[in-house]
Amino acid sequence: MTDKSPQESNVFDDVKDEVIGIAKGGVKHPGTRPVLTGAAVGAVAGAVLPVVTWPVGLLAGVGIAIYSRVKK
Numbered sequence: 001m002t003d004k005s006p007q008e009s010n011v012f013d014d015v016k017d018e019v020i021g022i023a024k025g026g027v028k029h030p031g032t033r034p035v036l037t038g039a040a041v042g043a044v045a046g047a048v049l050p051v052v053t054w055p056v057g058l059l060a061g062v063g064i065a066i067y068s069r070v071k072k
Contacts, residue, residue, distance in 0.1 A: 014070040038065025
């Protein structure tokens with residue numbers, strides 16, 4: 001079997017914990033500013049690029065920001 005020990009973390013669990021922490025902590029959470037910055041950069045990139053719309057860019061920016069924060 002390939003059961004993971006409880007100490008090994010899963011990326012999805014880490015992302016879920018980060019999103020819950022941001023939702024509960026609001027602006028005071030240390031992850032809020034980088035995620036909002038990623039959302040803004042993604043929205044601007046989505047508005048500038050001809051194929052991608054700003055909501056898609058916003059979601060992509062949030063996803064990249066959260067993943068890079070969790071990966072550390």
